[in-house]
Amino acid sequence: MNARAEFATSLDTLLPELDHRHLDWLEEEAIFILREVAASFERPALLFSGGKDSCVVLRLAEKAFKTRIAGNHFKGQLPFPLLHVDTGHNFPEVIAFRDQRVAEMGERLVVGHLEDSMKRGTVRLAHPLESRNGHQTVTLLEAIEEHRFDCLIGGARRDEEKARAKERIFSHRDSFGQWQPKEQRPELWTLFNTRHRPGEHFRSFPISNWTELDVWLYLARENIPLPHLYYAHQRQVMRRKGLLVPLTDVTPPEAGETVETATVRFRTVGDMTCTCPVESDAANATEIVAETLTVTVSERGATRMDDRTSEASMERRKKEGYF
Amino acid sequence: MSAVLKQAAPVADHRVTSEGTDHRALRFLTAGSVDDGKSTLIGRLLFDSQAILADQLNALEQRAAGAPVDLSLLTDGLEAEREQGITIDVAFRYFATRSRKFIIADAPGHEQYTRNMVTAAAGSDAAVVLVDITKLDIGKGGQHPPVQLLPQTRRHALLAHLLRVPSIVFAVNKLDAVADPQAAFEATRAALLAFVAEAGITGLAGILPVSALRGDNVTLPLNAPWYDGPSLLQLLERLPTTQERTEGALLQPVQYVARDAGDDAKGAGHLPRVFWGRIAHGSVRAGDAVQVFPSGERAVVAEVRRAGSTVAAALAGESAGIVLDRQLDISRGDWIASPGGLRPVQRFTATLAWLDTEPATVGRKYWVRHGNRWVQARLSAIEHQIDIHSLAPVDAHALTVNQIGQVVIELQQALPLEPYADNRVGGALIVVDPATHRTSGALLVRSAG
Numbered sequence: 001m002n003a004r005a006e007f008a009t010s011l012d013t014l015l016p017e018l019d020h021r022h023l024d025w026l027e028e029e030a031i032f033i034l035r036e037v038a039a040s041f042e043r044p045a046l047l048f049s050g051g052k053d054s055c056v057v058l059r060l061a062e063k064a065f066k067t068r069i070a071g072n073h074f075k076g077q078l079p080f081p082l083l084h085v086d087t088g089h090n091f092p093e094v095i096a097f098r099d100q101r102v103a104e105m106g107e108r109l110v111v112g113h114l115e116d117s118m119k120r121g122t123v124r125l126a127h128p129l130e131s132r133n134g135h136q137t138v139t140l141l142e143a144i145e146e147h148r149f150d151c152l153i154g155g156a157r158r159d160e161e162k163a164r165a166k167e168r169i170f171s172h173r174d175s176f177g178q179w180q181p182k183e184q185r186p187e188l189w190t191l192f193n194t195r196h197r198p199g200e201h202f203r204s205f206p207i208s209n210w211t212e213l214d215v216w217l218y219l220a221r222e223n224i225p226l227p228h229l230y231y232a233h234q235r236q237v238m239r240r241k242g243l244l245v246p247l248t249d250v251t252p253p254e255a256g257e258t259v260e261t262a263t264v265r266f267r268t269v270g271d272m273t274c275t276c277p278v279e280s281d282a283a284n285a286t287e288i289v290a291e292t293l294t295v296t297v298s299e300r301g302a303t304r305m306d307d308r309t310s311e312a313s314m315e316r317r318k319k320e321g322y323f
Numbered sequence: 324m325s326a327v328l329k330q331a332a333p334v335a336d337h338r339v340t341s342e343g344t345d346h347r348a349l350r351f352l353t354a355g356s357v358d359d360g361k362s363t364l365i366g367r368l369l370f371d372s373q374a375i376l377a378d379q380l381n382a383l384e385q386r387a388a389g390a391p392v393d394l395s396l397l398t399d400g401l402e403a404e405r406e407q408g409i410t411i412d413v414a415f416r417y418f419a420t421r422s423r424k425f426i427i428a429d430a431p432g433h434e435q436y437t438r439n440m441v442t443a444a445a446g447s448d449a450a451v452v453l454v455d456i457t458k459l460d461i462g463k464g465g466q467h468p469p470v471q472l473l474p475q476t477r478r479h480a481l482l483a484h485l486l487r488v489p490s491i492v493f494a495v496n497k498l499d500a501v502a503d504p505q506a507a508f509e510a511t512r513a514a515l516l517a518f519v520a521e522a523g524i525t526g527l528a529g530i531l532p533v534s535a536l537r538g539d540n541v542t543l544p545l546n547a548p549w550y551d552g553p554s555l556l557q558l559l560e561r562l563p564t565t566q567e568r569t570e571g572a573l574l575q576p577v578q579y580v581a582r583d584a585g586d587d588a589k590g591a592g593h594l595p596r597v598f599w600g601r602i603a604h605g606s607v608r609a610g611d612a613v614q615v616f617p618s619g620e621r622a623v624v625a626e627v628r629r630a631g632s633t634v635a636a637a638l639a640g641e642s643a644g645i646v647l648d649r650q651l652d653i654s655r656g657d658w659i660a661s662p663g664g665l666r667p668v669q670r671f672t673a674t675l676a677w678l679d680t681e682p683a684t685v686g687r688k689y690w691v692r693h694g695n696r697w698v699q700a701r702l703s704a705i706e707h708q709i710d711i712h713s714l715a716p717v718d719a720h721a722l723t724v725n726q727i728g729q730v731v732i733e734l735q736q737a738l739p740l741e742p743y744a745d746n747r748v749g750g751a752l753i754v755v756d757p758a759t760h761r762t763s764g765a766l767l768v769r770s771a772g
Contacts, residue, residue, distance in 0.1 A: 021346040022424045032642050035579040035599055039655050039695070065581065068631040079581075158415045165414040184412065185762040186438065186678050188445040190601075191692050191753045195760045209348070209426060211417050295472055 005256050020217045027218070030206035031064040032190065033169060034153065037204050038065070038079045040194040041151040044204075045110065048082040049090075050098035050227055051269045053155030056080075056215055057206055058101075061153075072223060074105075081108040081153065085140050087132040088115045089250050089272045097227040112143035129250055131273040138239070141177040146200060151194075151202040159211045169208050175199040211265075213292050220285035231264045232283045237262050243276040347564040348424040351444035352488070354479035355453030360496045363393075364453065364535035365416060365427055367583060368556065371542040372418040413443045422443040422559050424753070437711065437725035438751070439674040440482050440573065441765055447529065448564045450483035452476060454511060463506045470514040478711050480524060482701040485674065485727065486767070487744060490528035490562045494555055497693060499534040508532045529558050543665065567639035567746060572661035573605035573613065574739075575643065576694035577653060597628060597644040598653055602696070603748035605661065607643055608636035614691060616658040616665050616739050621625045622647040656696030658739055667737035668771040672706070674743075675722060675730040679763035683722040683730075690755040691734070691766065694748065699735040706730060722764075732766065743767040 034057075037044050046061060048054045062068075066076035080103060086095070102109045106125040113130055117123040117139045125132070144152070158165050168184055170192045185193050194202060208214070219226065238257040245251055247259050250273050264277035265288070282288040339697040355361030416656045418426040428443035430436070444450065448729045454476050461470060483491050491751075512530050519527050533555055542556040552558075578600040582619050607613075627637050628644035637643030645659055658665065677683050683702055691700040708719035708728040722728045741749030754764035 014679075022348055025347045027630070028640075028642060030472050032578070032601055035642070063630040066631055074631065124545040159417045165416065166412045181412070186413075186442040186765075188442060188753050189747060189751050189764070190446070191751060193692065193753060193755055193760070193762045195690070195755055197760070209415070209417070211419070212425075213419070 020221060021213065023218050023221060025215060026207070026210055027060065027063070030060045033204060033206040034061050034064040036190075036192060036194075037151050037153055037206075040192070041202070043147065043149050044080045044146070044151040044153060045083040045149045046078070046080055046153040047084070047155070048098065048102075048109070049084050049269070050094040050101070051155070052219060052230060053157065053207065053215060053227055055101075055224055055226055056210075056218055057153060057155045059218075059222055060206060062105075072225070078107055080153075081110050083110045083112070083143060083147075083149070084111045085136045085143065086114065087136055088113065089132050089270045091227070091269060091272055091275075093229060094227045094269050101225070109155060110143065110147060112139045117142060122165065122218075129197060129273070133271040133274045136271075136298075137177075144177065146283070149201060151204055153204050153206065155207055156205050157210050157212075157215070158208050167205065167208065169205055170194055171203045171205070172196065173201050173203060177201070200291045213289065216285055216289045216292050220289055224285075226285075227269060229269060229277075230288075232263055232265045232281050235264050235277060236260070237264065237277065238307055244279065245276055246272070248272050324532060325444065335457050345564055345566075347566075348426050349449065349559060349562060349564050350426040350428060350447050351449040351559065351562075352428040352430055352440065352447045352483075353451045353452055353453065354430060354440060354483065355455075356473075356475040358407065359453040359455045359475075360535045361429075364451075364494065364496065364533070364555075365429055366393075367538055367541045368425075368427070369416060369418050371482075371538060372420060372556070377738065394689045411437050415646075415661045420556065425559065437482065437727065438678045440479070441486060441678065444483060444486040446490050446565075446747075447488050447561050447731075449492060449559070450479075451492045451494050451559075452479045452483065452490040454493055454495045454515070454523065455497055456507050456511055457494050457500045459507075459511060459514075460700060461501070461510050465564050469517065471516050472518055474712050476515075477518065477522075477713070480518070481522060481714050482711055482727075484522065484524045484526065485709070485711075486676075487526075489526050489565055491524060491526045492528050492555070492558060493530045494533050494535075495530065496535055498532050498539060499537045504532065505547070508550075528562060531555055531558065538715055565747070567602075567604045567640045567748070569604070569606050569640075571605050572627065572664035573607050573611065574603040574658070574661075574741075574746070575600045575607065575659045576603060576653055576696075576748065577657045577659060578695050580654060581644070595625075595646045595765075596653070597646055597649075598659060599644045600641060600659070601642045601748075602639045603639060603694075604639045604746050605660075606636055606638045607645060612662050613645075613647070613659050614662040614664070615653055616660060616667065617737070618652065618657070620651050621662060622649050622651055624648070624709060632729045656694065658694065660739070665739040666771070667739045669734045669737045670703075670731065671734075671740055671771045672731050672769045673752070673766040674709070674727060674769060675702075675705075675754070676727045676765045677722040677724060677763065678765065680724050681756065681759075681763070682724075683728075683754075683764060688757065689763065690757050691732070691752045692755065693738050693740070693752045696738065698738065700752075700754070701733045701735075702730060703733045704731040729769070730766075740771040742770060 048058055061078055062074045066074035114123060114135060123135045123138050123149050156164055158167060168187045172185060173179060178252060202282050236259050238253050238259055239246040253259055262279055263281060265280045265282060266277045267274060280291060282291045336742050353361050353365060414429045418425050428447055430443040432437040458473055459470050480491060480768050493509050495508055498504045516665060539545055540554045542554055544554045577598045581597045582594045607624055607627055609624050609626055613624060624645055625648045626646040629637055637755060659727055685702055685705055688699050688701050690697055705719050706729040707716035708726055710717050713726060719728055743750030750768040753765040754760055754766060756763045
């Protein structure tokens with residue numbers, strides 16, 4: 001409790017005008033949803049990538065199912081494993097962070113490797129450096145089939161993108177893993193309809209009603225550890241179409257581009273080939289809250305190359321079974 | 324003159340841990356027909372509260388191609404909708420002011436209307452009904468007949484009332500497009516007041532003039548000598564969120580049963596079980612006597628938990644983990660209540676809103692979910708259909724999609740039902756088609772037994 005009180009105080013000092021007590025209500029709702037998953041499904045799994053939204057969901061799951069000993073330490077076991085789809089193009093420090101957190105918590109992690117799908121021939125890349133982001137869906141659905149998962153808990157939020165604004169808290173997927181926007185079940189009160197046939201599954205989104213600001217407020221208040229690339233650091237980047245593209249093995253400079261060093265942080269952490277940092281000096285969660293309050297570009301717009309292809313790109317990927 | 328008829332009562336804060344005010348997000352639905360300016364109003368609320376970011380505005384500017392930016396485009400979501408220029412489903416939008424977080428449940432206003440509005444209304448704290456003033460015949464001078472409201476305004480308000488949305492706000496829109504806004508607003512307001520009185524609508528929270536297009540009286544108060552009430556946002560900031568009563572008998576639906584996390588001091592097999600559930604009404608503290616439904620067994624509360632820690636008490640609206648002083652066989656779907664507090668019934672009358680394209684069939688068995696329990700139920704009679712333009716009863720033998728009726732339901736096993744008007748948790752059920760698993764209807768208990 002002390003760590004939390006300290007952070008609440010530092011938030012109050014740095015941002016006295018900001019009321020963050022609505023987080024109690026959001027937390028209450030999310031924990032309710034997580035318990036609903038554990039009670040309604042036989043083989044759920046929690047999607048954990050090491051990204052900030054999944055770190056929030058993981059903390060909420062600890063609160064829902066474990067007993068707090070002190071600060072960030074809980075005893076007990078989650079009633080479901082964690083699941084990650086590794087494209088092979090994830091930032092190495094994020095994978096290291098993921099494994100460290102899993103080890104600290106003593107939880108079970110299932111990893112679906114996109115490269116295994118490539119070996120099986122179920123994923124074929126158009127060219128070696130093609131973004132693997134869209135292909136994750138195949139590996140995800142293969143993992144669901146192999147482990148017979150019937151509900152995947154994800155950290156998606158309705159404020160992220162237009163197609164997500166109509167997403168349910170419990171979202172039904174047919175036996176091909178497809179999302180049918182016109183066939184969604186009406187969701188009334190908290191009387192969730194989780195009835196399904198064998199082979200069908202659900203996605204559940206406990207932080208549907210959170211905004212990016214709520215996530216950062218909660219990360220700050222709860223002192224939740226994150227991979228360091230969420231905070232300001234020096235990185236080699238190329239400027240491309242208004243975005244800062246990080247220099248990596250899989251994102252080399254294009255002809256005529258110059259590599260420069262900038263002070264940046266990542267607002268989302270996904271596949272290296274499509275995730276861009278923003279220029280920022282914010283070195284901790286509270287500073288990011290302050291920056292988020294004044295930011296003028298939406299999270300996906302600033303950082304996701306894949307969403308820029310068309311206004312409807314997220315909707316298309318969701319229909320195919322994306323997160 | 325103030326157009327606010329019912330000042331939002333100060334909210335009694337029930338949370339022991341926080342001081343003074345209501346920190347829950349206010350969830351409100353917006354009801355309006357095509358062209359009432361609903362999307363523009365929502366766009367305006369998001370825009371004025373700075374929930375719209377530069378790249379989203381950029382996309383709009385590109386589409387506007389030099390014309391003024393259309394804020395209504397901020398709220399359309401899916402590809403199919405953009406192609407058809409309509410919205411097909413309830414969408415959720417978020418914005419916040421310094422004092423409150425808001426969730427807008429945006430229910431589109433065309434053919435699937437009732438279904439969408441029922442979905443948006445379930446769980447909403449308030450409804451904002453759009454009234455397009457340019458569509459009303461206002462007349463001139465003082466001797467003209469009363470203004471006739473449009474059918475959709477009556478329908479939207481009556482639906483919100485029928486679904487017991489606690490606060491109903493009328494936003495009289497397009498004030499910028501009438502010659503004499505004061506006279507037009509006064510006449511519309513008089514017509515709305517007469518309608519509210521005639522229909523017995525209890526939740527009226529305000530009638531406000533707005534221009535969503537110009538932004539008048541949306542976030543900042545209207546700068547006009549004839550109006551001294553609040554802006555729409557100011558009113559929304561002080562409406563109460565729906566809170567269940569914390570006094571009186573305890574009612575807790577058991578959501579999830581957990582073994583205690585690793586506390587095995589008493590040895591294997593004696594790990595206490597924790598019964599988690601969100602309290603529907605009342606409160607629970609250690610030492611309280613409780614009774615379990617359906618077993619009828621009694622026990623005493625040994626410990627109360629909240630999110631991983633032991634607490635002195637938990638109140639309605641909070642998820643509590645109850646540890647009992649003895650081993651009882653309790654599972655998800657059971658209820659923990661004050662002794663003698665439950666009166667289970669097997670037959671009840673309810674308002675049924677039908678949401679499925681396959682009609683509700685008398686005599687057919689469905690699945691219903693009440694609290695955390697699924698039981699089989701038979702639709703034994705449709706007493707009448709309800710005309711959503713007047714709430715008048717109409718003879719009916721079936722209910723089709725978007726229709727609402729009063730029905731009699733028989734349950735395969737008794738459930739502890741409460742009238743929806745008294746308690747949302749005890750009085751709400753969903754109906755699921757056993758063949759398709761679709762959510763086919765919503766039941767609001769009128770009277771049990």
